[in-house]
Amino acid sequence: MVVYVVMAIIAYAIGSINFSVILSEKLAGFDIRQKGSGNAGTTNVLRILGKKVALITLICDILKGVISILIAIILGNIANGSDKELLLQIAGIAVVLGHTFPIFFQFKGGKGVATSLGILLMSNWKIGLICLVFGLVLIALTRMVSLGSCGAAVLFPVLTLFINDSYTVLTGNKQGSTYFVYSIILAIIVLYNHRNNIKRLLDGTENKLSFKNK
Numbered sequence: 001m002v003v004y005v006v007m008a009i010i011a012y013a014i015g016s017i018n019f020s021v022i023l024s025e026k027l028a029g030f031d032i033r034q035k036g037s038g039n040a041g042t043t044n045v046l047r048i049l050g051k052k053v054a055l056i057t058l059i060c061d062i063l064k065g066v067i068s069i070l071i072a073i074i075l076g077n078i079a080n081g082s083d084k085e086l087l088l089q090i091a092g093i094a095v096v097l098g099h100t101f102p103i104f105f106q107f108k109g110g111k112g113v114a115t116s117l118g119i120l121l122m123s124n125w126k127i128g129l130i131c132l133v134f135g136l137v138l139i140a141l142t143r144m145v146s147l148g149s150c151g152a153a154v155l156f157p158v159l160t161l162f163i164n165d166s167y168t169v170l171t172g173n174k175q176g177s178t179y180f181v182y183s184i185i186l187a188i189i190v191l192y193n194h195r196n197n198i199k200r201l202l203d204g205t206e207n208k209l210s211f212k213n214k
Contacts (some may be wrong), residue, residue: 003079004090011068011091015098015115016103019060020045023053033108043209044147052153058114062098065118068095073169082167089182092119096189097183111193113149116186120156123179125160126166145196153190157183 021038026176028049036044042061046054072091076084096112096119121128135152140143160183164176191198200206 003082004073004087005086005141007072007075007090007191008094010071011094012054012103014064014068015095015099015100016102016104016109017064018099018102019110020057021105022112023057024049027053037207039110040105041102042114046209061110061114062118062121064095064099065115065120067090067120068092069119069122071167076169084171085174085178088123088169089179092116092182093185094117096143096186097147100189100193111149112190113152116190119186122168124163124167124176127163128157130159131155144201144206145209146194147201147207150191150194150198150201159183190205 015109018040024030024035024045032045032048033040035048037047038044041056042054045057068091069088070189072088073084076082076087096115098109099112099115100109101107102109116134117128120131131152135148135157137148138151139148142148157180160176160179162176164170167176167179170176170178182208197206
């Protein structure tokens with residue numbers, strides 16, 4: 001039991017390191033949450049601070065997911081008798097919650113998409129790549145980051161029902177459906193964080209991404 005609590009705390013703390021806020025304050029002298037959409041995420045950084053800072057933010061947020069899953073794998077190998085799949089899933093959920101509700105930044109963070117991508121790629125590279133390509137295609141076709149993000153979030157649980165290979169951690173005779181509840185929770189978090197975007201999508205008023213140089 002202790003190892004699961006420790007994993008949750010570590011992953012949540014990692015998720016709570018919000019690079020968009022840190023970079024905006026260091027490089028531009030303001031909190032990114034006070035500009036644009038008010039969101040502490042890559043898309044808002046792109047609109048306000050440009051491509052270079054947005055790319056750094058994106059990479060750092062993805063790495064939060066990657067590092068959390070790596071720690072879960074290491075702990076699973078060290079802690080005898082622990083459920084390795086559960087450890088990985090706790091790490092994934094906790095790091096996204098940390099990114100969304102960061103204890104270091106007044107519990108006001110980002111939407112968890114980039115961090116979720118890191119988690120997906122580390123949990124199952126095949127599912128991660130499929131979700132990534134699907135999301136990018138939607139974004140390219142519509143220029144709406146929110147639509148691509150929500151589409152990929154919904155696709156994740158569906159894929160766990162059909163893909164049983166390429167999981168980083170899948171012990172014994174377990175199937176990929178072991179990750180179904182985990183994927184549902186992550187999808188709900190991402191969709192909840194996009195609730196205002198979803199409303200604008202339904203109203204036809206969602207903002208579109210501009211690829212003009214900053």
